[in-house]
Amino acid sequence: MQDLPSDRDALQALLDFHVEAGVDLALDETPHNRFAEPKPEPAQAKAPALKASPASAPSPPRALPKAAASAPEEVAGMAREQARQAQSLEELEAILAGFDGCALKFSAKNLAFADGNPEGRVMLVGEAPGADEDRIGKPFMGRSGQLLDRMLATIGLDRSQVYVANIVPWRPPGNRTPTPQEIAICKPFIARQIELASPEFLLCLGGPAAQNLLGIKDGILRTRGRWFGYKTEDGREVKALPTLHPAYLLRQPLQKRLGWRDFQALRRALDGRE
Numbered sequence: 460m461q462d463l464p465s466d467r468d469a470l471q472a473l474l475d476f477h478v479e480a481g482v483d484l485a486l487d488e489t490p491h492n493r494f495a496e497p498k499p500e501p502a503q504a505k506a507p508a509l510k511a512s513p514a515s516a517p518s519p520p521r522a523l524p525k526a527a528a529s530a531p532e533e534v535a536g537m538a539r540e541q542a543r544q545a546q547s548l549e550e551l552e553a554i555l556a557g558f559d560g561c562a563l564k565f566s567a568k569n570l571a572f573a574d575g576n577p578e579g580r581v582m583l584v585g586e587a588p589g590a591d592e593d594r595i596g597k598p599f600m601g602r603s604g605q606l607l608d609r610m611l612a613t614i615g616l617d618r619s620q621v622y623v624a625n626i627v628p629w630r631p632p633g634n635r636t637p638t639p640q641e642i643a644i645c646k647p648f649i650a651r652q653i654e655l656a657s658p659e660f661l662l663c664l665g666g667p668a669a670q671n672l673l674g675i676k677d678g679i680l681r682t683r684g685r686w687f688g689y690k691t692e693d694g695r696e697v698k699a700l701p702t703l704h705p706a707y708l709l710r711q712p713l714q715k716r717l718g719w720r721d722f723q724a725l726r727r728a729l730d731g732r733e
């Protein structure tokens with residue numbers, strides 16, 4: 460780091476510039492030229508059978524491999540093929556951890572694959588990890604997650620009874636919305652994750668999760684609170700309910716009553732009353 464300005468104001472201005480540009484997390488002490496030609500990597504090891512420990516072993520930043528720079532359709536095809544190979548959630552997590560097709564992996568600190576109980580009757584799917592989730596390596600760990608936990612508690616549920624994931628498992632830099640290409644590349648993995656977890660009910664948290672999983676075009680305020688059918692590749696249908704994302708509810712607290720209604724609908728469905 461030889462070229463840093465020495466006076467305090469200039470350093471502060473440089474830091475402010477980075478924060479405004481979305482660089483709000485230090486990944487490494489030294490900069491990396493990610494446009495440099497990647498070194499050929501050794502053939503990928505077969506996915507380990509045991510659950511990887513994403514939070515304890517963050518991968519060091521690497522040059523962007525070829526896969527992440529290939530055409531999105533080609534990468535989505537590779538993702539589909541690899542996701543299909545997983546016969547358990549542990550295998551899927553290990554395959555995803557070794558998948559180099561999504562460039563978000565190389566700016567993220569950790570893979571935030573899932574939290575909660577995969578045996579639960581309910582699976583909740585959000586958009587993408589934020590800073591807290593990226594640091595810890597699990598979905599919904601920050602303020603949105605705390606609100607989500609309070610909402611679950613109103614219907615007698617907690618994370619030991621539900622399974623939580625995101626449509627994109629790596630944090631987009633600066634918490635930007637994932638691009639359609641990033642979502643398309645990650646979609647086979649979340650689709651397989653739903654299929655393997657095989658929940659009875661799927662709660663889609665926010666517009667991107669609802670639109671991408673249920674193929675609906677309307678915005679979340681029009682679709683929330685209505686039951687849809689989510690079809691798995693193996694032909695099962697899961698009852699799916701789009702609802703407002705907790706991050707939106709933190710910004711628009713008056714809308715919490717709509718979220719509350721949706722959670723009540725889920726409670727009724729769980730009790731066989733809907």
Ligand code: URA
Binds near residue numbers: 589592600601706
């Ligand atoms: N928002 C999401 O959509 N997912 C998380 O894991 C955290 C915040």
